[in-house]
Amino acid sequence: MSAIFVMIGASLVVALGFLAAFIWAVRSGQMDDNYTPSVRILFDDDKPVTKSVKKEENSKNNK
């Protein structure tokens, strides 16, 4: 049964670790903007230099 003491302790440490990570994330401003990063991640880093071609397909709804 004494194993449970250790397990409970370990589980709480892990949970507290996540709570601390959450508080750190809010503090460092990660919750300030929860839209832009979702768009930013889809951009390609750097395209080779080509002349742009008209593309009509991937139009309108980006919101």
Added chain:
Amino acid sequence: MTTEVNDTQTVLKCYHCGDICADDSIKSEDMYFCCEGCKIVYEVLNNNNLCTYYDLNSHPGNDQKGKAQGKNYDYLDSDEIRSKIVEFSTEQITRVTFFIPGMHCSSCIWLLEQLHKFEPSILESRVNFMAKTLSVRFSNNIKLSQVVTLLDSIGYQPRLSLDELEKKESAFKDKSLIYKIGISGFAFGNIMMLSFPEYLSIDVSSTDLKFLFNALIILLSLPVLVYCSSDYFKSAFKSIKQRFINIDVPLTLGIIALYGQSVYEIAAGHGAGYMDSFAGLIFFLLLGKIFQNKTYEFFSFERNYKSYFPISVAVLKDGDEIYTPLSQLKQGDKVVIRNNEIIPADAYLLTGDANIDYSFVTGESDPVQKNPGEKLFAGGKQTGGLITIEVMNEVSQSYLNRLWNNYLLTGSNETGYTHLSNVISKYFTIVILIIGAASFLFWLPQGIQKAITVFSAVLIVACPCALALSTPFTLGNALRLLGRNNFYMKNALLIETLSKIDTIVFDKTGTLTQTGAADITFEGKPLTTLETGIIKSMFRNSLHPLSKLVHSALNNAGYVVIDSFRETAGKGIECRYEGIEIRAGNSEFTGAGELSTVTQAEFTNSTGSRIWLKFGDTLRGYFTVTSKLRANLDELFGKLKNEYDIYLLSGDSEKEKIRFEKNFGEGRMFFNQKPETKKIFIENLKNEKKRVMMIGDGLNDSGAISSADIGVSVTDDLMSFTPASDVILKSDGLKNLSGYLKFAKSSVNVIKFSFVVSTIYNLIGLTVAVTGNLSPLFAAVLMPLSSITVIAIATVGTIFANKRRGLEL
């Protein structure tokens, strides 16, 4: 003959902004553009190999028509202004955040974060799309004005107004709600885990283990009580102090009973208490709060005159134009005003042809012609050429400023709860206390301890969590859905007020009519293509707003070469084509005044401004320029007429009365209204116990908008300046007005329905509680179940109501 704006050729769309091009004259390589501005932006991007911008979305650009590109931003480098704008500056590096209204799609984000490719001295640029801000960090090799000029050259003009600068100091975002949700969620999960032995009725034989579990549960619940639920305690305490019961009072009673009973049970060794339900309740309540508070942060609903004016103006000193901050503008300064610039202070006109558009300030639709020496009021917009003015009063003393200060928005509904839930919670609290007291007395013969347990069980189970959740979730969702349909409310609580509206008052200019668009018809002998070409070329040279409107309407003709063009201010224009004199202008200028009275009478049934046209000695007819109505107005008024009292209040003259007669009816239209009279009109309606909605657009409506129960400002461009209001409505949403109002009513019905459901849950819980059988497991299941049901009803109900009104999801 009627010259219509529709064209017959294939529609050519601007590669940059997607607007329809008038002709194919503006092109670069094989791309066509609607205006030079768009073409310049394209070329800048093309030269920097940034045309990915056009691949991410088609036509991502902002329309550059009417934007004063290539503006001089040197004034930003003066120490006083610079220090107000920058956030942070060292010897080497400066950081600044701009508000960029034109940001609207993923291409915008992409491009604005590539600024370092244009200018290596820019180290980093980051977009916050929801707030529409751009943070730029740049090394001091370049000046602030260069950064702004760069943004201007790619079509993203930052908004630089006095108001925007002052806001920066108070821009502090409260994150405590997010912390509270995180902590209560953490506690909720862990307490549930530690309560498992209790749920499964496992008999924990080891007392050490039992003690550890209980100690941990109490430890975990402490921050929830002290920190996470502190707002509810504060609010309940405040409302009792004001001898008033809001929903936080029964909520706090429930929280205290829940916590107290749990601590007692744990301490006495009866069981694990209801700590899981307690933490879960707080967690759900906080979630509801954040959902309701999610409003449109990039809209500014409370603006003052400062956001209407530019930061600085060009003051003439010894022949040079020196950009001076508006606050330093003194009496006697000479100021240069260009096309589309705003007159910053009451002033005298010195030189130039002044055509002042006061539509925003007074509601008059036609520009006012002024001659040198005449007085100009602040707030008017010059249309046409350059003028110089001499300042009479400082900015803070102007007529416009007085107009603002008289009509500061009086804060409505600051309690944070709707009227409905406050009324209900009052009776709810009383009933619960009576039931609690009755069951206490009933159980008293069996011992005081049992009686107290039952009493707290009643308070626990009756805790109006479902009640408290239904309002924020329904209203929060309704607010979001209305926003999708271009109806942006200041806060969710106003939806209840919106549902009670019975009287709607409309402004005319800019609200029912479109700004900058007109219906232009020609009456007289039809014009040949050549003649159309001649007048089109003639009107092209004129800066008068009416000429511009006529010019844009004559789109199916080519230009011809004309000579000796001359514009007589306030009268008309003339030119020669192959020796024939052609005149266009008012009746005196063209000699139309000499027409026989019979012909004159025939013309009186038309409304709007008239431009006569004369070829040589023959009077050919006239153009009628009438302001264009917004789409589907007749349909809207058809729907509104039966259910609401509708009125029209216009600052304009009666010339368009006939047009609106069928919609409003006799005696419901009032013209030549001043800002003060509009406000008084609304107040009188309110004194008659009417619930008034005022729909306007300009400064002249601001008094009326602020006194109405719901003030709506209509705008074509959501990011442009609007007077302080409760709602910002994008103009193409006006036709859905009756849908919005009905939707608000349905939303309130959804709340009422979820009240009923939560009462049923409460009744079930109460029956169990008064019989003294409330087990922690039953409470742990019932409370989240009722909360989730209510949230589901709120969400599904609003979506369903939205669909029924034919609005978009």
